[in-house]
Structure formats: C-alpha cells, structure tokens
Amino acid sequence: MHSSLPVYVNSLRVGLKLKGMRECKVSRTAMDNPLMLMIPGPTPVPEQVLLASAQPPISHRSLEFQTLMAQVTADLKWLHQTQNDVLILASSGTGAMEAGILNFLSPGDRVLVGCNGKFGERWANLCDKFGLITERITAPWGCPLDPQAFRRHLEADQAKQIKAMIVTHSETSTGVLNDLAAIAQAVTVHAQALVIVDAVTSLGVCPVPVDTWGLDVVVSASQKGYRMPPGLGFVAVSPKAWQAYTTAQFPRFYFDLGEYQKAAATHTTPFTPPINLFFALQASLGMMRSQGLAALFSHQQRLMQATRAAMRALDLPLFVPTDTLASPAVTAIAPEHVDPEQLRSQLQKQYGVVIAPGQDHLRGKLLRIGHLGHICERDILTTVAALEATLSDLGHKIQPGEGIQAVRCCFDQI
Ligand SMILES: Cc1ncc(COP(=O)(O)O)c(C=O)c1O
Structure with a gap:
C-alpha cells in the first residue's frame, strides 16, 4: 500500500485516517467499505459468510446442491423452531410478504392488519392492492398493537x-416489538383465521417459536438477523396455511409456494436459485447454530440494553421509552435539541458511522440505530463514542464519556 494513502483502521471501524504509516494490515472489507453500517438492514456480514459465497456456482440440479439444500432447510427449521415447511425465495422481504398473501387468500377476503408503523402499513397497502377487504387495527407509531383489539374483532x-x-413483529420503522405471542393467541377465539407474520427484523434476533405460538405464515429476509447480504426471502408455512392454499384464488407463478414445496421434497428449487447466496446461508446458519438460540438472543438483548442506556445518558429521548416494548433489532431516538439529519450526516461524514433516518412522516424527526446482524459490543461502543464526538462537534454540551460509561455498566451487568 502506498504510504501517502489514508489508511482506514479496521479495529476502530470508524474511518479514522492515519497518515504516514508505511504498512498496515487492514482487512479488505474495511478498505472496500470504510463505512460502519449501524442501520436495521442490510447489516454487516461476517467475513466467513462473505467468503463462503465467493465460490464457483454449482448446478442446482446436482447432488451437491441437494445436500446443501437439505442442510439449510434443516437449519432454517431450527431457527424458526418449527416442524413446518420453510421455503426459500430469491427475493427481498417484500417479495416474501407478497408470497404470503397471494398463496393463501382470495380476492374479496376479509383480513385484519396491524398498523403501527411503516411495515404494518406496507402489509395493509399490499392487501388493498390485491383486492382484499382490509381492516386496520391501528396504534400510533411508537406504540404497540393491542392484542385485545384483534381478539374483539x-x-x-x-x-x-x-x-x-396479519402482524409485523418487530416494527423496524419505530423500534416497537409487538406482542406477537398475545396477538397470535387471540386467534383461538376464532379458529379459522390464519396468523400471517412479518418477522423480518425479529427472526434470529429474538424468539419466534413458530409452532408454540401457532404462526401459520412467517416471512423474513436474509439481510437482517441472518447476517447475510440481501437477496433471499423465507416463508414458513403451516399445515393450516397449506389447507388454505388449496382454495386460494390469486393467480401465481414465480411465487407459487406449492412449487417450492414440491421441489423442496427432493431438496431443490423450482427455478434457478442464487446459488452463491445459498453458500452464504449455509455458512451463516452454521455459525448461528454453533452459537445456539439462547446465546444469540441474549447477545441481542445486551446490545439493545446498552444502546438504550447510552441514549438515556446522552439525553437523546428513546422513541419507545419502555424497555419491554423495544425491539432488540433497532433503537429509535427522537432528538429534541439537535437536528436529527445534521447529527446523522455529521456522524457519517466525520466518523464513518451510518445510522438510519426516520421513515415517512418521521423523517427528520427520528434516528434509528440498527443493532442486529453481525454486530458486537465493540460496535456499540464505537457508535456511542462517535455519537458523543458528533454531539460535541455540533456544539452540544455533553459530558464526554457519559454514554460510553453507560454502555460499559450495562455490559458489566448483563
Ligand atoms: C419489518 C420489515 N418488513 C419488511 C421489510 C421489507 O423488506 P425488503 O426491503 O427486504 O423488501 C423490512 C425492511 O426493512 C422490514 O424491516
């Protein structure tokens, strides 16, 4: 490396520029992408997973692929805590959501949709577009859905x-974790309705025990808790949902889940899959499995608690003030004495830390820190340190180190 080039130091991952160093061992990822992603997806991806995808593609009609498919399917069932089918689509999360509607419902069907953020509203819009009769169960953005409202309907x-x-478990736009267990429980008074769930930012982040909670259709996507690049969508389907499939009337072709189920019986896919992403999936699920579900979820809790403690210490109001209602995937703050967009842009420009803005009417009002995927304690410390520095750069009177101290206390306790 030329000595006059700025060198990005991976260990800090904050984009610090050190001049005049003759040689520095910097990982390729840090050189290629000096920005540190602290957004609620896409998330950072472990090098092991990236490297797994850097192989020559294989035939998807080969024994080798069948072995891979059998393995990832078993691991996906483990992650979902289910005996149900878990199908893999070449799509983003929204594609999986669409598949979750068009395979199990028919035009004119009545559906209840929980709306307390952008992704709940996405479900409702999707249902409207498909000609369903959509009844919205609403709560203000930042507040949880009321399970009793579902029960009453x-x-x-x-x-x-x-x-x-239809429910969004972790509402990424606000950082609310809806009480999915209680909402799903409400269906017992009805027995007929399917429970369709967006677990896009909860799967792999907190428990989503599909069988225990009786969830019929559960969608997720690779670029979130899976610690993978974007590109794969997942749909878990219960026997009750397969029953509904037999009478569902929407036209379907690429997203016909029956075709995926048929192909999965022989450990393959109906169409050409993104094979290199399957290599990545095998690596990421293998890493998650060796960690274990309990350790995965408690790690996420630690990151969330530490982030929330730091925001309190820095006087940055939490958009979801109650810890038990907060998503372990993302923490939203509503700064009062600082312009959120200025803070976000300075944080990125000066320190290379990328956090997400608010969405829709909350753009310019909220900031969202993602702490799901391949994120560790060091990343939270770095983000909080960079936030402190940015606040100080912008002329805000903060006690340097207060946020960091809150994080450390939290890590010591949990
Ligand atoms: C809760 C939730 N649902 C759905 C989606 C949509 O996923 P995608 O952008 O992969 O289509 C997202 C993406 O951020 C999400 O956070």
Whole structure:
C-alpha cells in the first residue's frame, strides 16, 4: 500500500485516517467499505459468510446442491423452531410478504392488519392492492398493537369471514416489538383465521417459536438477523396455511409456494436459485447454530440494553421509552435539541458511522440505530463514542464519556 494513502483502521471501524504509516494490515472489507453500517438492514456480514459465497456456482440440479439444500432447510427449521415447511425465495422481504398473501387468500377476503408503523402499513397497502377487504387495527407509531383489539374483532366475526390476521413483529420503522405471542393467541377465539407474520427484523434476533405460538405464515429476509447480504426471502408455512392454499384464488407463478414445496421434497428449487447466496446461508446458519438460540438472543438483548442506556445518558429521548416494548433489532431516538439529519450526516461524514433516518412522516424527526446482524459490543461502543464526538462537534454540551460509561455498566451487568 502506498504510504501517502489514508489508511482506514479496521479495529476502530470508524474511518479514522492515519497518515504516514508505511504498512498496515487492514482487512479488505474495511478498505472496500470504510463505512460502519449501524442501520436495521442490510447489516454487516461476517467475513466467513462473505467468503463462503465467493465460490464457483454449482448446478442446482446436482447432488451437491441437494445436500446443501437439505442442510439449510434443516437449519432454517431450527431457527424458526418449527416442524413446518420453510421455503426459500430469491427475493427481498417484500417479495416474501407478497408470497404470503397471494398463496393463501382470495380476492374479496376479509383480513385484519396491524398498523403501527411503516411495515404494518406496507402489509395493509399490499392487501388493498390485491383486492382484499382490509381492516386496520391501528396504534400510533411508537406504540404497540393491542392484542385485545384483534381478539374483539375476531370474536365479533360470528360468520367467520376474517381469513387472516396479519402482524409485523418487530416494527423496524419505530423500534416497537409487538406482542406477537398475545396477538397470535387471540386467534383461538376464532379458529379459522390464519396468523400471517412479518418477522423480518425479529427472526434470529429474538424468539419466534413458530409452532408454540401457532404462526401459520412467517416471512423474513436474509439481510437482517441472518447476517447475510440481501437477496433471499423465507416463508414458513403451516399445515393450516397449506389447507388454505388449496382454495386460494390469486393467480401465481414465480411465487407459487406449492412449487417450492414440491421441489423442496427432493431438496431443490423450482427455478434457478442464487446459488452463491445459498453458500452464504449455509455458512451463516452454521455459525448461528454453533452459537445456539439462547446465546444469540441474549447477545441481542445486551446490545439493545446498552444502546438504550447510552441514549438515556446522552439525553437523546428513546422513541419507545419502555424497555419491554423495544425491539432488540433497532433503537429509535427522537432528538429534541439537535437536528436529527445534521447529527446523522455529521456522524457519517466525520466518523464513518451510518445510522438510519426516520421513515415517512418521521423523517427528520427520528434516528434509528440498527443493532442486529453481525454486530458486537465493540460496535456499540464505537457508535456511542462517535455519537458523543458528533454531539460535541455540533456544539452540544455533553459530558464526554457519559454514554460510553453507560454502555460499559450495562455490559458489566448483563
Ligand atoms: C419489518 C420489515 N418488513 C419488511 C421489510 C421489507 O423488506 P425488503 O426491503 O427486504 O423488501 C423490512 C425492511 O426493512 C422490514 O424491516
């Protein structure tokens, strides 16, 4: 490396420029991408997973691929804590959501959709577009959905016309973790409706025990808790949902999940899969499995608690003030004495730390720190240190080190 080139130091991952160093061992990822992603997806990806994908593609009609497919399918069932089918699509999360509607419902069906953020509203918009009769169960953005509201609607539906209730578990736009267990429980008063769930930022981040909670259709995507690049969508399908599939009337072709189920029986896919992403999936699920579910989830709790403690210490108000309602994937703050967009842009420009803005009407009002995927304690410390420095650069009176101290206390305790 030429000595006059700025050198990005991977160990800090903050984009510090050191001049005049003759030689520095810097990882390729840090050189190629000096920005540190602290957004709620895409997330950082472990080098082991990136390297796994850097192999020559193999035939998807080979024994080698069948072995790979059998392995990742078993690991996906483990992650979902289910005996149900878990199917793999070449799509983003929204593609998996669309597949979750068009395979199990028919035009004119009544559905209940939980709306307390952008992704709940995405479900409702999707249902509207498909000609479903969409009834919204709403809560203000930043507040959780009320399980009793679902229960009341289902109880009132004596004619059993409601075909599904649709819920976003971790609402990425606000950082709320909806009480999915209680909402899913509400369906027991009805028995007919399917429970369709967006677990895009909860799967791999906190427990989503699909069988125990009785979830019929669960969608997720690779670029979140899976610690993978974007490109794969996942749909878990219960026997009850497969029953609904037999009468569902929407036209379907590429996203016909019956075709994926048929192909999965012989450990393959109906269409050419993104094979290199399957290599990555095998590596990432293998890493997760060796860590274990309990350790995965407690790690996420630690990161969330430390981030929240730091925000409190830095006087940056939490958008979801109650810890038990907070998503372990993302922490949203609503700064009062500092312009969120200025803070975000300085943080990135000066220190190379990327956090996410608010979405829709909360753009310019919220900031969102992602702490899911391949994120560790060091990343939280770095982000908080960079936030402190940025606040100080912008002329805000903060006690240097207060946020860091809060993080350290948290890590010592949990
Ligand atoms: C909760 C939730 N649902 C759905 C999506 C949509 O996923 P994608 O952008 O992969 O289509 C996202 C993406 O951020 C999300 O966070």
